[in-house]
């Protein structure tokens with residue numbers, strides 16, 4: 080593994096910052112202390128900053144040479160509403176808030192890279208260091224873009240990276256095409272007519288109608304969607320009734336839809352709406368259907384994903400740059416990739432053995448209350464960021 084020496088030397092100091100962030104987690108759009116720390120460090124290293132995009136966003140602006148080429152490197156800063164189960168010294172000091180997705184580590188890896196890039200300036204162009212708020216459901220990336228991220232800081236491409244538990248430390252994964260799915264929510268109310276459970280013929284029972292909806296939705300996936308395309312519908316809430324001898328007036332359904340393309344998403348939304356309307360009508364019930372699109376699919380552009388693969392192969396060897404299996408989870412970096420070419424990569428967080436007592440006896444996934452970012456990744460992730468920036472902004476040889 081070819082790590083940059085100074086990043087290895089500086090890793091302990093950056094790990095201390097990571098643990099400081101872990102101990103003081105902040106939720107969506109409340110990353111004030113975190114943003115203050117990021118801003119203070121960038122300023123200390125001589126990097127001009129811009130603050131306030133998306134409420135708490137920080138952008139570091141690092142220029143060198145004469146080229147007008149520019150690249151964006153993005154880290155997310157927010158934590159989750161989870162009460163941490165870990166008891167180590169840097170565990171969250173705030174019950175109900177926890178860095179259970181490793182965004183403390185993402186912030187630390189990008190800070191480490193920022194320090195190195197500022198000290199060495201071995202590139203021609205501009206590196207934008209994007210520290211964004213509110214990835215966990217708040218759409219912090221969307222807010223930064225809405226408030227002018229790419230107009231104020233024009234860039235040719237943007238890259239993001241997420242730690243991935245269970246994948247070996249020392250491995251990366253990134254591929255062209257979908258990396259993560261779109262995330263969407265629906266809520267449906269079936270309006271029937273309540274009454275006595277022993278006299279069903281005098282009412283309109285919404286429960287069998289709602290059951291038909293749940294079943295019929297699955298036919299969208301198997302009969303309407305092209306079988307080779309990804310997509311899922313999960314009905315996750317089904318609420319009706321208060322007594323065993325009463326037919327309720329209404330039945331409420333909620334759930335999530337995930338797809339890797341907007342075309343499949345359009346199809347699913349359209350078919351669900353039609354099924355709700357017509358199945359309800361067939362039973363003389365009425366259906367209210369609400370569909371909310373949260374995050375679009377995260378789609379890596381081919382040139383940038385392959386560029387990132389090349390950079391990573393140079394650091395860990397081609398065998399350790401895996402094909403990225405698309406995940407049905409979602410990610411608001413998707414908004415950045417809708418606006419700019421770029422790629423979203425995974426960096427292996429290892430098997431959990433970086434913790435003294437493992438994660439309650441083994442590895443655990445993101446959002447688990449026993450999760451912890453692996454500090455061993457800091458020099459590797461930072462090396463990857465530095466190499467990406469330096470190779471993307473490599474000085475162009477004058478034409479002969």
Ligand SMILES: [Zn+2]
Pocket residue numbers: 180215445446
């Ligand atoms: Zn998360």
Ligand SMILES: [Zn+2]
Pocket residue numbers: 180181182214241
């Ligand atoms: Zn995350």
